[in-house]
Amino acid sequence: IGLACLLGALLGTFMPWLDQERIAPFSLLPYAYIFGVIILPGTLVLCAIFFSVAALTRSFALTFAAALAFFVAEVLLNLYATPENGALAALADPSGRLAVMEETCYWTAIELNANLPWGLVLQNRLLWLTVALAALLLTLWRFRLDLAEQASFRFKWRTQGWQTPQPAIQTITPTHSFTPRATFAQFFSQLKMDLACVGKNPLVYILLTLGIVTVISEFQSKTGLLETPFYPLTSLMLPAFRYGLAQYVVLIGLYYSAELIHRERASGLSEIINATPFPDWLLLLSKTATICLIVNALLLVAVLASIALQAAAGSTRFELGLYLQAAFVYHGVYYCLLCVVAVVIQTLAPNKWLGLLVTLGVYIGLLSLGPLGFDHPLYSFSLPDAPYSDMNGFGHFSKPAFALLGYWGAFGVLLLVGGHLFYPRGNDAGLRERWREARTRIGSGVKLTTSLAAIVFISLGGWIFYNTNILNEYAMPRTRLQRRADYEKAYGRYDNAPAPSYDSINLALDLYPTERRLESRGSALLGNHKLAPISEFAVTVKPVLRVNQLAIENATLAQADAAQGFYLFRLNAPLASGVAVKMTWHATRKNAGFVAAEPDNALVANGTYLDTTDVMPMPGYDSARRITDNAERRKYGLPAAPRVAKLGDPAYADKLGFGVDSRSAFEVVFSTSADQIAVAPGALLKEWQQGERRYFQYKAEAPILPNLSFCSARYVVARDRWNDVALEIYYDPKHHFNIAAMIETAKRGLAMYSAEFAPYPYTYLRVLEYPKYRAAAKFHSGTVPFSEATGFVNDLHTVENADYGVMHELAHLWWGERITGAQMQGRWLLTENMADYSTLMLFKERYSPALAHRIVRGMLESYLKGRRDEDEAEVPVMYTENHGYLRAKGPHALYALQDIIGKDKVHQALRKFL
Numbered sequence: 001i002g003l004a005c006l007l008g009a010l011l012g013t014f015m016p017w018l019d020q021e022r023i024a025p026f027s028l029l030p031y032a033y034i035f036g037v038i039i040l041p042g043t044l045v046l047c048a049i050f051f052s053v054a055a056l057t058r059s060f061a062l063t064f065a066a067a068l069a070f071f072v073a074e075v076l077l078n079l080y081a082t083p084e085n086g087a088l089a090a091l092a093d094p095s096g097r098l099a100v101m102e103e104t105c106y107w108t109a110i111e112l113n114a115n116l117p118w119g120l121v122l123q124n125r126l127l128w129l130t131v132a133l134a135a136l137l138l139t140l141w142r143f144r145l146d147l148a149e150q151a152s153f154r155f156k157w158r159t160q161g162w163q164t165p166q167p168a169i170q171t172i173t174p175t176h177s178f179t180p181r182a183t184f185a186q187f188f189s190q191l192k193m194d195l196a197c198v199g200k201n202p203l204v205y206i207l208l209t210l211g212i213v214t215v216i217s218e219f220q221s222k223t224g225l226l227e228t229p230f231y232p233l234t235s236l237m238l239p240a241f242r243y244g245l246a247q248y249v250v251l252i253g254l255y256y257s258a259e260l261i262h263r264e265r266a267s268g269l270s271e272i273i274n275a276t277p278f279p280d281w282l283l284l285l286s287k288t289a290t291i292c293l294i295v296n297a298l299l300l301v302a303v304l305a306s307i308a309l310q311a312a313a314g315s316t317r318f319e320l321g322l323y324l325q326a327a328f329v330y331h332g333v334y335y336c337l338l339c340v341v342a343v344v345i346q347t348l349a350p351n352k353w354l355g356l357l358v359t360l361g362v363y364i365g366l367l368s369l370g371p372l373g374f375d376h377p378l379y380s381f382s383l384p385d386a387p388y389s390d391m392n393g394f395g396h397f398s399k400p401a402f403a404l405l406g407y408w409g410a411f412g413v414l415l416l417v418g419g420h421l422f423y424p425r426g427n428d429a430g431l432r433e434r435w436r437e438a439r440t441r442i443g444s445g446v447k448l449t450t451s452l453a454a455i456v457f458i459s460l461g462g463w464i465f466y467n468t469n470i471l472n473e474y475a476m477p478r479t480r481l482q483r484r485a486d487y488e489k490a491y492g493r494y495d496n497a498p499a500p501s502y503d504s505i506n507l508a509l510d511l512y513p514t515e516r517r518l519e520s521r522g523s524a525l526l527g528n529h530k531l532a533p534i535s536e537f538a539v540t541v542k543p544v545l546r547v548n549q550l551a552i553e554n555a556t557l558a559q560a561d562a563a564q565g566f567y568l569f570r571l572n573a574p575l576a577s578g579v580a581v582k583m584t585w586h587a588t589r590k591n592a593g594f595v596a597a598e599p600d601n602a603l604v605a606n607g608t609y610l611d612t613t614d615v616m617p618m619p620g621y622d623s624a625r626r627i628t629d630n631a632e633r634r635k636y637g638l639p640a641a642p643r644v645a646k647l648g649d650p651a652y653a654d655k656l657g658f659g660v661d662s663r664s665a666f667e668v669v670f671s672t673s674a675d676q677i678a679v680a681p682g683a684l685l686k687e688w689q690q691g692e693r694r695y696f697q698y699k700a701e702a703p704i705l706p707n708l709s710f711c712s713a714r715y716v717v718a719r720d721r722w723n724d725v726a727l728e729i730y731y732d733p734k735h736h737f738n739i740a741a742m743i744e745t746a747k748r749g750l751a752m753y754s755a756e757f758a759p760y761p762y763t764y765l766r767v768l769e770y771p772k773y774r775a776a777a778k779f780h781s782g783t784v785p786f787s788e789a790t791g792f793v794n795d796l797h798t799v800e801n802a803d804y805g806v807m808h809e810l811a812h813l814w815w816g817e818r819i820t821g822a823q824m825q826g827r828w829l830l831t832e833n834m835a836d837y838s839t840l841m842l843f844k845e846r847y848s849p850a851l852a853h854r855i856v857r858g859m860l861e862s863y864l865k866g867r868r869d870e871d872e873a874e875v876p877v878m879y880t881e882n883h884g885y886l887r888a889k890g891p892h893a894l895y896a897l898q899d900i901i902g903k904d905k906v907h908q909a910l911r912k913f914l
């Protein structure tokens, strides 16, 4: 098996879809290393130990328990290995995996290509080979060839059995009964036998244990920023059902379909059994039900393990209904369908090995449909993804999920009917024989079931198609990329072309949360802030917005591409420097029915969070749609992606994004449904209710960056004050844990950043929660939307109740909002690095220096580990382009600077700069 895996890895490098430029020339040494140092000794160690246990105890159960204990210990070891105890854990790991990781964790790509890890790995191998040798010697010494004595009670029981023999032939008067009740009884008796067969094999217990271990390890490994544990909310336990258990379901489908369907034939009893009077469908259904019961037992065990974990973590809110829905409806039905596929394939297969091979092929085929670019749910037979959010429930995912469950459920019934027709009952299972047999089995029951299932399958399929392809447009992933490539080819020349930018924005937004619809009407003054006059410029509208009206005074629409959202305006007379024109629009964003891919997760029933580009036109070209991967670009006939503009490039010195180069006055009347609160940047001027709608009027007190946020949900609001600043946290009532900590953090942050850098410019600071479909936090003027997955559900007790997210995003209101980097190299130094540095200093000065040092160490670790993905050359932090791993290096370097020359000097310079 080890050799086969190595061969697979080797063959994999020759696959045509890989970018051959990225593959190093073949070298035998690494393969030989893996086989000789990792696989061979590892196998030897495990075999020696388990063999010794088996030989010395002569008990299958104990050997099995030893194997299980080994496996659990391995999982725990991997879970609890930290940088501090890394060397020890590396030695303790019999697989050698941790030793290799410990040796290579800081290696760069070049080092990884050139070196092989020795040191700890050799020590580990020596240690475990010694253990294996000791185990074998012990066995040699203790093993005896004599038979152990039988337990006496067992012997007695047997003799008792012999003493009262039953007559071989009993007089039974059989009553012929073919009532449904009798058939039912037959079915249950068969089901009992099948279940007993499953229960006698230890595999099912291994699988159930693996299920529990998976749930535990997923729970343990889940941590927030700064490794803080999560509160044990039911919603956070649910992803394990999908990402942790699916692999075991596949195993169950593969193994038990082969085992059960061919059981009678394998044991040579099929002739007798098939001659007994029972309906043709009975065996097939009983075996299908058995496998489905195993799958559901696995889910049940996972649910119970999750609840136990929650209880152990001190929670009493178990949300049983939610568990049952998530486990058995959203996942269980689909998992059973996967098993039905396997059962039917095995029914048709002449023997179980061929059946296994075909099932495996079908599973792999289904799994690779997505990566190959076929993602329409009508043919992909995939699990409808329905993430659960405490704010929005299953939300807009539930309708397509139920439709697809019904659709594939009906398909499963059709498959089972097929399996029933071709189920081999008798010795001659040739193709022709089976055909003839199948025709005789088409009775009224089959006809009725088939037509009902077909009606459901076709009508639901039609309805899904109507939703995904008629109400909405469906494009395959390839087409979506093609569209981005087309956009760049057609309009790329307008990238960084001069455009007038916002001087003022006046918006009227009407949000209809239950319909997931938004009406955006507005006008804006676009001023020419360049030195030269502008005669034409582009306006971008996100394609999700349908433009009803878009006009610019004193300009004509020279080109309009609604599909791409590209509009070119030519001014009647060139717009002189310092002069502004008025743009007006009316656009609709709506979600009719449901889509096949890429659902709108920003505009939702409860917890809408939209930004400027989501609701209104932007002057300039959208360079964010560019395909960035160069291998991908080559496929679409695009040249290599342009690098980020050089630091100091005058052409990009004023470019903030799109064509925006200015701050703008801003005012909005934002309406939503009566039960929700709508929040936008600016001071709240007025709030009123009119019919079923609630209106909020916000106005920016001074010009702000047109980086706006629009949120609406059924919020609870926590209010407090810091000096003249109103602190408001808008959150979901289920997530009340950290509100006090967030407010305290915000106060300390406002106090320190204002004193050290510059006064806080707004009269308010708002933190808002939005659903976890996106897991990030973002800053807008005085407003910080936070994903429910990020800030609201971490247990902050281990970090002195300081909320890293609030600290970081608040710091952005100085580094990113007050001062903002142009679209060129080093932009991160001004934004992300400075925000992280400010956070570090806040930890150091207002919480504890020990905590700050812990974070700094973590940053160093993440930088050193991240370096290995650098495929060119590392650049100094002031020239960062989009090097993710340098995000940790910047604050680390700045922190070292204040350590060396003193905080006062560094902050004096920063104050001057701001």
Ligand SMILES: [Zn+2]
Binding pocket: 808, 812, 831, 832, 835
């Ligand atoms: Zn940030």
